[in-house]
Amino acid sequence: MDYYNHISKGYEELYREEQEEKWEVLKDYVDVRGKKVLEVGCGTGIITEKLQEAKELTAVDKSRKMIEVAREKGINAKFLVADATKLPFKDDEFDLVISVTMLQDLEDPLKAIEEMRRVGRKVIFTCLAKGERVKLIREKYGKGIPCGKDELWIIFKNRGHFSEEHEKGRGHQTNQGRGRAGQEDGGIWGFCREESWGWC
Numbered sequence: 001m002d003y004y005n006h007i008s009k010g011y012e013e014l015y016r017e018e019q020e021e022k023w024e025v026l027k028d029y030v031d032v033r034g035k036k037v038l039e040v041g042c043g044t045g046i047i048t049e050k051l052q053e054a055k056e057l058t059a060v061d062k063s064r065k066m067i068e069v070a071r072e073k074g075i076n077a078k079f080l081v082a083d084a085t086k087l088p089f090k091d092d093e094f095d096l097v098i099s100v101t102m103l104q105d106l107e108d109p110l111k112a113i114e115e116m117r118r119v120g121r122k123v124i125f126t127c128l129a130k131g132e133r134v135k136l137i138r139e140k141y142g143k144g145i146p147c148g149k150d151e152l153w154i155i156f157k158n159r160g161h162f163s164e165e166h167e168k169g170r171g172h173q174t175n176q177g178r179g180r181a182g183q184e185d186g187g188i189w190g191f192c193r194e195e196s197w198g199w200c
Helices: 002-026 064-071 109-119 132-141
Strands: 036-040 056-061 078-081 096-099 122-128 145-147 150-156
Touching: 002 122, 002 145, 002 150, 036 109, 056 064, 064 078, 096 109, 109 122, 109 132, 122 132, 132 150
Parallel strands: 036 056, 036 096, 056 078, 096 122
Antiparallel strands: 122 150, 145 150
């Protein structure tokens, strides 16, 4: 975390263009209007800026210096210093949780994903598409959708998930059983367990 504290002032110069490219993919899957939204690993607020149509927006990062930079930008969001593996929120507190390019920096990315699933009804996250962390995520959720230098996954509360195979229309066998896709609020329907078959 010292690294991100150290580069906080120059982070946007280094990474804004890259994050903007990822948003061009993400925006097709993200609808925050009327929703209570949490961003995990918000950094200096590059993606947070895009989420301001949310009914209520909270953004967290473990780096205090990154949060300080984000707060200075005047974004309409509540910024908090918090650990992604120990989120200080109640179960199901958020309609949507989003995290972009954070998980590759964690010792236990799967624990952070479980925390996001705990506090959110729908979770959208990306991870840098190289290294050991993304391998752990692929083992559990399948290969993600290409998203710039990252891969993208979408998980619904009933544990269905959306991955590259779903995007290609082939379906995917999860540990919860085979599901199907559809539409929800103009977005993607969850891949539900056979016994659910309802809106996710």
